[in-house]
Amino acid sequence: MTPHPIQDAVLRVDRLSVVYPGGVTxxxxxxxxxxxxxxxxxxxxxxxxxxxxxx
Known part of the structure; x- marks a missing residue:
C-alpha cells in the first residue's frame, strides 16, 4: 500500500489533548x-x- 500524505485525510485529529475535571488526562x-x-x-x-x- 502506498502511503498517503496526511493532507489527503478525510478526517484528521491533530494534537488533541483531553483533561477531565480533577486533572485526569x-x-x-x-x-x-x-x-x-x-x-x-x-x-x-x-x-x-x-x-x-x-x-
Missing part, C-alpha cells in the same frame, strides 16, 4: 488520520482513551 497530544477506503481499528486496554478519542 485522558489524551495527550494525540494525532490520527482517517483516509478514504481504509479500515481503522482502535485497540487498547480499558481506560486507554479509545472512546474519548471518538467523542
Amino acid at each position: 485522558a489524551l495527550r497530544d494525540t494525532s490520527i488520520a482517517f483516509r478514504r477506503g481504509e479500515f481503522t481499528v482502535l485497540l487498547g486496554l480499558s481506560g486507554a482513551g479509545k472512546s474519548t478519542l471518538l467523542r
Whole structure:
C-alpha cells in the first residue's frame, strides 16, 4: 500500500489533548488520520482513551 500524505485525510485529529475535571488526562497530544477506503481499528486496554478519542 502506498502511503498517503496526511493532507489527503478525510478526517484528521491533530494534537488533541483531553483533561477531565480533577486533572485526569485522558489524551495527550494525540494525532490520527482517517483516509478514504481504509479500515481503522482502535485497540487498547480499558481506560486507554479509545472512546474519548471518538467523542
